[in-house]
Amino acid sequence: xxxxxxxxxxxxxxxxxxxxxxxxxxxxxxxxxxxxxxxxxxxxxxxxxxxxxxxxxxxxxxxxxxxxxxxxxxxxxxxxxxxxxxxxxxxxxxxxxxxxxxxxxxxxxxxxxxxxxxxxxxxxxxxxxxxxxxxxxxxxxxxxxxxxxxxxxxxxxxxxxxxxxxxxxxxxxxxxxxxxxxxxxxxxxxxxxxxxxxxxxxxxxxxxxxxxxxxxxxxxxxxxxxxxxxxxxxxxxxxxxxxxxxxxxxxxxxxxxxxxxxxxxxxxxxxxxxxxxxxxxxxxxxxxxxxxxxxxxxxxxxxxxxxxxxxxxxxxxxxxxxxxxxxxxxxxxxxxxxxxxxxxxxxxxxxxxxxxxxxxxxxxxxxxxxxxxxxxxxxxxxxxxxxxxxxxxxxxxxxxxxxxxxxxxxxxxxxxxxxxxxxxxxxxxxxxxxxxxxxxxxxxxxxxxxxxxxxxxxxxxxxxxxxxxxxxxxxxxxxxxxxxxxxxxxxxxxxxxxxxxxxxxxxxxxxxxxxxxxxxxxxxxxxxxxxxxxxxxxxxxxxxxxxxxxxxxxxxxxxxxxxxxxxxxxxxxxxxxxxxxxxxxxxxxxxxxxxxxxxxxxxxxxxxxxxxxxxxxxxxxxxxxxxxxxxxxxxxxxxxxxxxxxxxxxxxxxxxxxxxxxxxxxxxxxxxxxxxxxxxxxxxxxxxxxxxxxxxxxxxxxxxxxxxxxxxxxxxxxxxxxxxxxxxxxxxxxxxxxxxxxxxxxxxxxxxxxxxxxxxxxxxxxxxxxxxxxxxxxxxxxxxxxxxxxxxxxxxxxxxxxxxxxxxxxxxxxxxxxxxxxxxxxxxxxxxxxxxxxxxxxxxxxx
Numbered sequence: 001x002x003x004x005x006x007x008x009x010x011x012x013x014x015x016x017x018x019x020x021x022x023x024x025x026x027x028x029x030x031x032x033x034x035x036x037x038x039x040x041x042x043x044x045x046x047x048x049x050x051x052x053x054x055x056x057x058x059x060x061x062x063x064x065x066x067x068x069x070x071x072x073x074x075x076x077x078x079x080x081x082x083x084x085x086x087x088x089x090x091x092x093x094x095x096x097x098x099x100x101x102x103x104x105x106x107x108x109x110x111x112x113x114x115x116x117x118x119x120x121x122x123x124x125x126x127x128x129x130x131x132x133x134x135x136x137x138x139x140x141x142x143x144x145x146x147x148x149x150x151x152x153x154x155x156x157x158x159x160x161x162x163x164x165x166x167x168x169x170x171x172x173x174x175x176x177x178x179x180x181x182x183x184x185x186x187x188x189x190x191x192x193x194x195x196x197x198x199x200x201x202x203x204x205x206x207x208x209x210x211x212x213x214x215x216x217x218x219x220x221x222x223x224x225x226x227x228x229x230x231x232x233x234x235x236x237x238x239x240x241x242x243x244x245x246x247x248x249x250x251x252x253x254x255x256x257x258x259x260x261x262x263x264x265x266x267x268x269x270x271x272x273x274x275x276x277x278x279x280x281x282x283x284x285x286x287x288x289x290x291x292x293x294x295x296x297x298x299x300x301x302x303x304x305x306x307x308x309x310x311x312x313x314x315x316x317x318x319x320x321x322x323x324x325x326x327x328x329x330x331x332x333x334x335x336x337x338x339x340x341x342x343x344x345x346x347x348x349x350x351x352x353x354x355x356x357x358x359x360x361x362x363x364x365x366x367x368x369x370x371x372x373x374x375x376x377x378x379x380x381x382x383x384x385x386x387x388x389x390x391x392x393x394x395x396x397x398x399x400x401x402x403x404x405x406x407x408x409x410x411x412x413x414x415x416x417x418x419x420x421x422x423x424x425x426x427x428x429x430x431x432x433x434x435x436x437x438x439x440x441x442x443x444x445x446x447x448x449x450x451x452x453x454x455x456x457x458x459x460x461x462x463x464x465x466x467x468x469x470x471x472x473x474x475x476x477x478x479x480x481x482x483x484x485x486x487x488x489x490x491x492x493x494x495x496x497x498x499x500x501x502x503x504x505x506x507x508x509x510x511x512x513x514x515x516x517x518x519x520x521x522x523x524x525x526x527x528x529x530x531x532x533x534x535x536x537x538x539x540x541x542x543x544x545x546x547x548x549x550x551x552x553x554x555x556x557x558x559x560x561x562x563x564x565x566x567x568x569x570x571x572x573x574x575x576x577x578x579x580x581x582x583x584x585x586x587x588x589x590x591x592x593x594x595x596x597x598x599x600x601x602x603x604x605x606x607x608x609x610x611x612x613x614x615x616x617x618x619x620x621x622x623x624x625x626x627x628x629x630x631x632x633x634x635x636x637x638x639x640x641x642x643x644x645x646x647x648x649x650x651x652x653x654x655x656x657x658x659x660x661x662x663x664x665x666x667x668x669x670x671x672x673x674x675x676x677x678x679x680x681x682x683x684x685x686x687x688x689x690x691x692x693x694x695x696x697x698x699x700x701x702x703x704x705x706x707x708x709x710x711x712x713x714x715x716x717x718x719x720x721x722x723x724x725x726x727x728x729x730x731x732x733x734x735x736x737x738x739x740x741x742x743x744x745x746x747x748x749x750x751x752x753x754x755x756x757x758x759x760x761x762x763x764x765x766x767x768x769x770x771x772x773x774x775x776x777x778x779x780x781x782x783x784x785x786x787x788x789x790x791x792x793x794x795x796x797x798x799x800x801x802x803x804x805x806x807x808x809x810x811x812x813x814x815x816x817x818x819x820x821x822x823x824x825x826x827x828x829x830x831x832x833x834x835x836x837x838x839x840x841x842x843x844x845x846x847x
Contacts, residue, residue: 046188047181047304047326047349053092054184055177059100059166063088064158067103070151072144074209074225075255076233078108081151087161088145089169093187096145097180098173099138100165107131107213107223109235111251114792115759119654120235120251122666124218129235129250132216137169139176141183141208176210179226181328181347183208185304190352221250230254230266230602239665246665269302269354270295274397277388281404281449284373287313290365291388297358304349308390310383311344313368318348320360325349346389364389374544376471376559377451379408384446384549384556393599395441395722404449406430409467411539412447413554414438441722442552443599448541455512457520462533464523466516466540468508472559473544476506477571508542508562515540515562515585519555522586525620526593530713534597534721538589548584550591550613561585576635579621579628586617593717601724603659608730611656611679615687618680630842633684636677637845640763650674655759656682657727681845682757686734688843689742689798694812708737727758744796744817752796752819757845764791765847766799766818768838773829782829782836786818790847793820801825802840803833810837 064087072079084103088096109129111117117127138144155161183206207227214220221237236249276292309315309329318325328347348362370383381387402410414436438445452467519540523533535553543549543556550556560568561584572578594616595609622629640651644666653662653670656679662670690708716725716733731750744752756762771784786799797818802810813836816825829836839846 045326047185047328047347050092050184050188051177051181051328051347054097054180055174056170057089057092057098057173059087059098059162059169060090061087061158061162063090063096064155064161065152066155067101067148067151068153070148072147072209074207074233076109076112076253077223077225077255079105079211080108081105081148085155085161086148086152087158087165087169089173093184095141095184097140098169099140099144100169101136101138102134102161102165105133105136107133107211107215109223109233109251112253113759115655115657116251116253118652118761119249119658119661122648122652122654123237123248123250123664131213131218133213134216135165135214137172137212139173139180139208139210141180141206144209172212178328178345178347179208179210182228182304182306185347185349186301186353188303188349225255228266241665241668244668246663246668248664248666249661252661267299268391268394269297269299269305270391271298272391272394272396274399275388275445276399277445278401279403279447281371281402281410281447283371283379283405283408283449285369285371286367287370287387288367289313289388290363293362293364293389295360295362297354297356297360300354300356300358302350302354303352304347305354306391307346307348307364308386308392309344309346309364309366309388310368310370310386312370312383313344313366313387315346315364315366317363317365318346319363320350323351325351325362344386371449375474376476376544377469378473378542378544378559379449380544381446381448384448384551385444387447388445390444393443393724395443397441398436398438398445400436400445400447401433402436402447403431403433406432407451408432408449409452409454410434410447410449411465411467411541411554412436413442413445413552415536438552442596443724444551444596446551446554446556448543448554448556450542452541453509453512455516457513457516459520459523460527460532461536462520462523463537464516464520464540465537466512466519468512468515468542468562470507470509472506472508475544476559506559506563506567508559511562511564514564515557518585519589522589522617522620525586525623526590526616529707529710530593531717534592538592540585540588548588550588550595552592552596555585555588555591557585557588576631579625579632583617583621586620587613590614590616597722598717598720599724601726601729603661604657605724605726606659607656607675607679608725608727610675611683614676615680615683633681633842636673636680637763637847639673639677641847651678651761651763653761655761657759678845685757685798685844686753688800689815690734690737690739692800692812692815692843693739693741694814708739709734712737727754731758741815742798744798744819756792756795756797760792760795762791762795763845763847764795764797765789766797766838766844768836771836773833780829780831780833781826782813782833783824783826784836786816786823786825786838788818788821788823791821795820797844797846800839800841800843801827802837803829804835804837805830805832806834810840 064085067081067086068083070081081101082104084101084105086099086101089098107129111120120129121127186203205227209225211223212220213223221235224234225232231252232255234249234252236247238245238247272293272295274294277289279287279289281287315327315329318327326349329344370381370387372380372382374380398414400412400414402412404410417435417437419432419434450467450469452469455466457464519538523538527533538553540555540557542559542562544559546558546560548556548558548561560581568581569578572581590613591609594612600606600609618629618632621632642650648666650667650670650673653664653667653674656674660671662674664670687709690712712734716730719733720729731754735748735750738748767787769785769787771782774781774783788795788797798815799818800815801813803813804810811830813829814827816823816827
């Protein structure tokens with residue numbers, strides 16, 4: 001299974017929104033730290049001063065008011081203050097940025113579509129959020145204070161109000177400090193100006209509000225409006241389940257979109273054209289690096305930029321074209337999911353606003369302990385996707401230089417230009433160095449380190465290299481220590497004593513060739529169907545733990561994948577789990593096309609990568625073991641129909657388009673079950689909708705030339721290689737290949753499939769009823785009704801019908817659109833048809 005967290009790197013605005021929302025209760029909040037511990041903090045640094053003010057701003061006793069019959073309106077978000085008191089914070093750069101309310105108020109939010117209303121209902125029990133509240137903390141960068149002026153009346157007990165709520169307000173300020181800093185950075189003194197605190201006018205295009213609300217029924221929850229996010233409105237709540245903290249996103253959506261899009265595309269301020277990284281790797285823990293980024297400004301106006309970098313890597317200096325820049329390295333709030341993932345955000349401040357077309361070179365110097373020694377000759381690189389400063393999944397060229405001790409092997413993305421050993425002093429430890437470059441832009445770069453043995457396989461023009469250690473990590477499950485063998489006794493001799501047969505410990509290095517051959521076979525299978533392997537070399541390196549992950553040309557493969565079948569069987573007792581574990585290498589190899597060559601646009605599109613890579617790997621299983629293939633699909637369906645302790649069905653965690661939001665306190669494994677399971681089923685349905693026609697059934701469907709499905713994948717590759725895609729982009733490519741019989745209402749589009757299946761959760765019950773056969777001239781006509789139950793009334797399903805003939809022979813006679821609870825049909829069938837069968841091969845996700 002591909003690791004979800006390590007590669008789920010979407011736009012930085014979303015990351016910052018998560019940082020804002022993923023805060024614990026008041027008792028658990030801690031002020032975020034600024035700079036590394038050993039970095040001096042002179043008061044003359046204006047960016048640092050501003051950040052510290054925003055981080056700990058306090059309520060002002062002179063700004064406490066009575067408030068009555070007031071209202072705040074943001075797009076799709078309405079809030080009223082019926083009666084109470086509200087205290088505002090001290091101003092920063094002439095702006096008031098926070099407030100605390102106590103009294104009676106109400107929040108009203110109406111999600112825009114069925115999927116978001118269902119998500120809200122899952123967590124709150126209602127499809128519309130209409131909640132009374134009694135206390136609320138607000139953080140904002142707009143004119144909220146002046147907008148409320150006409151509703152405010154002076155209060156005489158300001159000191160008492162601040163004494164009661166001041167500590168809470170000050171603690172909550174830290175969670176939004178970095179987001180607020182990005183807004184206020186435009187007001188920092190420019191290069192050559194004297195440090196001061198001038199008045200700061202609001203930018204009308206940058207509007208932010210975060211409210212921490214104490215609801216009357218729903219408890220404490222967060223409401224955020226952020227005009228700089230692709231989805232401006234987000235509402236959610238932290239909840240504990242069995243000692244684990246989850247952040248449940250109740251609903252999240254764009255306040256205004258065009259052409260049916262779910263997210264508003266926010267153009268990035270810059271494009272990173274290339275990376276030049278020089279790194280010293282000191283196992284078992286330390287990394288020291290210098291990263292040189294060549295950037296081009298594509299949207300003017302910003303004074304600060306956000307980069308993502310592991311919180312375990314401390315930045316010492318950042319320069320632009322040789323000039324030192326001020327920066328803020330903000331650690332994630334303690335205890336949150338963001339902190340557990342090890343993510344960090346670095347804000348880089350420029351001396352003046354960036355201008356479109358401007359080009360520069362940024363240099364980051366940083367170091368820290370991001371490696372862990374796992375035993376067995378393995379090192380775990382915990383920050384695989386954030387060991388260098390980046391801004392998410394954006395394609396760039398990489399030039400990587402590594403230095404590391406002798407005795408270790410280092411593998412990286414790109415082509416290996418050189419590897420050598422050097423020792424400047426006779427007594428010094430011998431050092432290795434290696435140089436890796438990418439010939440084409442790729443969305444992410446990585447490396448792995450271990451004491452490896454190497455195996456090789458070739459397929460076409462591609463080389464497959466496998467690197468495995470002689471042993472497994474210390475935490476690897478223990479296999480049975482001994483199995484008792486009963487040897488046969490020879491005739492006429494006394495029985496021989498039983499012998500304890502000691503099971504040898506796993507040795508991945510011993511099985512490295514097996515893994516290389518498996519990956520090569522997968523490449524060969526895929527290349528015949530959707531084009532050649534995208535890179536010159538594929539390297540698979542052993543990684544500790546049960547999860548695997550694919551980067552462009554480099555796969556981090558779990559130690560489990562290096563087990564022999566008999567070794568795997570001793571761990572995976574369940575036969576379906578055993579089948580799935582065997583497909584991991586093929587799954588990760590498929591990501592070289594789907595996830596690396598072509599990657600996703602936003603979190604709502606991430607399912608494309610996992611669902612398609614998984615389905616491609618299962619097509620290999622189908623070609624070798626059709627029964628096992630159907631066992632896996634059945635398992636995925638059954639998983640979706642499982643219930644949690646409260647009786648809720650897992651499929652109702654949401655559609656694939658909710659991405660990582662699917663994993664919540666209600667369904668901790670929701671993302672895996674739906675993105676992999678339902679996502680796989682969606683591609684299985686699309687494949688048979690495109691390829692199953694009476695005239696072409698069983699005719700050359702195994703290759704791209706004879707399959708519309710594979711032709712669509714080939715076109716997808718040709719159109720989007722090196723680019724991100726959205727769900728609608730992919731469905732449009734499949735729409736272009738729809739046969740005439742699969743054009744619902746005569747339209748060559750898959751909007752009905754998107755609305756009902758991709759952006760839906762249904763697993764309908766389908767049944768034939770009132771089937772009759774009537775002769776019409778030389779033809780035989782079958783008519784009847786398809787019942788579609790346990791599904792939305794507007795669900796449309798393409799249902800295959802087969803005719804059963806003599807000798808249990810069956811043929812596909814066509815597909816019928818079941819559009820609603822009942823759908824009538826009339827279809828020609830062969831003479832001698834004895835019975836109609838509805839989807840006998842299990843190509844529709846149905847109950």
